């Protein structure tokens with residue numbers, strides 16, 4: 074048994090596929106039942122057994138309550154499916170694991186499936202990725218690696234292509250499947266492949282087209298020709314009168330859609346009982362033009378995402394070799410035509426859209442070795458010589474020869490080895506076996522090279538000592554790394570706004586695995602033994618957004634009860650975040666002051682969306698957007714106000730749809746609506762961030778003018794220099810458009826001014842007046858305050874400003890803590 078993983082699985086929304094890498098080639102396995110390469114990702118629960126695949130799909134028509142499909146769209150949520158037949162619920166992770174288990178039956182060679190590469194959409198976030206891994210574990214895999222689907226498709230394309238030119242440069246992968254859409258910009262240079270950027274929608278695919286046929290063609294037809302009440306609702310809600318028919322219609326709509334990829338019109342036939350209980354026999358014709366009209370906006374949305382990628386990466390059309398078509402929905406002629414017509418890009422249909430992802434995963438699996446611990450467990454075979462050989466070499470190479478080395482353990486005295494290339498083009502001849510053997514293996518260009526290592530005794534008898542086959546791919550392609558789909562941030566206190574804000578740790582598109590250590594300041598004292606805590610909240614999303622628009626992937630609380638001694642405000646905390654290629658998040662925190670370290674490992678696999686909560690959030694957002702509009706109008710920023718109003722309209726429409734949601738809605742609507750809410754919240758954030766920036770820029774100019782005057786008049790030469798140094802970079806820091814950066818500059822100027830003022834009698838006198846008169850009512854202990862004020866007045870008469878400063882300090886300290894810590898926010902405790 075080799076030590077590479079070899080198996081690649083496309084765990085698709087609609088269809089799953091398993092492929093295996095073997096000696097340089099990839100084989101897509103077929104279902105022993107029906108001999109198809111695809112296994113529909115559908116699970117049916119009968120009383121006595123569980124059925125997965127085509128057969129389960131058939132039950133969808135007869136018994137929809139006990140059949141589940143499209144659960145990949147709900148990966149990473151807390152949504153689960155109640156199954157009547159077993160009186161139990163199943164999570165998306167459970168259901169995915171059943172599909173994975175079913176795929177084991179495809180492996181006619183009888184090999185155990187213990188480790189695999191499972192593909193995920195490039196847009197899958199940490200929670201969704203971890204849910205996928207968990208499904209693999211539940212299916213009994215002891216090792217699962219994740220690979221992003223566009224990379225997998227590109228690997229399949231590049232490794233299959235005979236034309237080496239095809240495999241250089243950059244291209245777009247357009248993957249439109251049953252439930253998700255992904256477009257990715259992929260680049261190959263020097264044989265290494267990486268995703269540069271991607272854009273996607275986890276709720277856009279063939280299933281939506283099927284739905285549109287029902288919503289826009291079938292329902293209007295029924296309403297026109299028959300008598301129905303609340304037809305759409307009765308179809309879609311779990312307890313609706315026509316819920317069973319809804320699933321049948323989905324099936325028929327899909328059939329019609331597939332037909333329309335090859336012809337101009339097709340028919341849909343079914344029976345339905347109208348509101349008077351009369352059976353209506355429906356026979357309707359659907360044309361391609363009708364179908365295209367009702368999905369056009371969704372295809373245009375995908376084209377818009379391609380445009381976004383092209384613009385974001387400043388690509389010229391000529392720099393994009395082609396658009397590689399992947400996913401069953403790319404069979405739809407409108408998809409191919411719109412890309413050609415509106416973008417003038419070449420459409421490439423050279424891979425099988427339904428199997429390419431699994432094939433690419435298998436190529437990757439062929440280069441990925443199992444982790445040593447697990448390999449050791451699996452390897453138990455021994456020989457009388459008790460010799461074990463561990464090999465090490467680069468499995469993909471762009472060189473003419475590759476360095477090979479092996480470590481030999483056991484009783485190898487008087488034994489010999491010989492390495493031959495399987496095509497007969499290379500032979501080391503017999504050589505004495507040593508503790509370590511090294512060879513340079515010559516490679517045939519542009520293909521897979523196989524070598525065999527054999528062990529002989531001194532009489533040239535071949536010994537039965539297990540050695541792994543040596544496989545090196547020359548000129549084929551390797552994955553350089555997988556990019557992070559979103560920013561990973563931590564939440565820190567934001568004093569200015571009395572709230573919290575995001576600080577980015579890993580940026581979107583950074584290549585996994587990632588590791589970073591940052592040092593932050595503790596912003597409130599945590600007494601030992603108390604419940605008060607420092608909170609480290611790791612979020613995934615967009616850094617420019619407010620924390621509420623992002624999803625939390627790990628929270629650490631360091632409580633006073635865990636501390637060895639008090640953690641004092643102002644002391645440092647070191648936070649190390651590590652994210653593995655398979656998205657495990659490890660957070661290590663070190664408190665310098667107490668010399669304590671805490672380590673937490675997160676692999677969150679659920680996100681929860683409740684219809685109720687969604688309603689609240691949308692309604693809060695409605696209130697907020699109204700406030701912001703008023704505010705923008707007051708500031709006479711009509712441009713921004715107009716944009717906000719546009720989003721208000723959108724939001725009100727969203728509110729309407731959210732209100733229509735029944736608590737037991739069976740469709741994906743909740744997640745789609747939540748997604749829309751998050752998008753709107755982000756736009757509002759960005760628009761009002763500009764407001765914040767405008768106000769902070771105004772603040773900067775005020776501070777600058779004021780300080781300039783003081784520095785010029787009262788500053789030393791050195792102080793003048795540092796002031797003009799600070800403002801010399803004005804253009805740059807203002808262009809950063811970052812409130813934090815600009816605030817830092819303001820703080821620096823302020824400190825300089827304070828230092829100068831602290832020398833100026835006029836200012837010291839002013840301060841004394843401020844604390845003795847303006848603040849007088851705030852002193853809890855007036856007697857003590859009076860004493861200091863008297864002392865201050867005496868010092869003032871003597872013009873002893875040093876003494877006056879001391880009294881000012883004393884008065885300041887008398888103020889209650891709330892005044893002293895003006896920005897005492899209920900935040901994270903780090904900033």
Ligand code: ADP
Pocket residue numbers: 084085086087088089249250251252253278279280327330331332334399400401402403404405426427
């Ligand atoms: P996924 O990646 O989501 O598992 P696939 O790539 O297997 O999905 O694509 C499945 C989708 O492709 C389904 O919605 C199916 O209806 C659609 N599909 C398959 N063949 C065709 C076709 N010839 N024309 C239009 N749509 C098709």
Ligand code: MG
Pocket residue numbers: 083085086250251400430
């Ligand atoms: Mg797919």
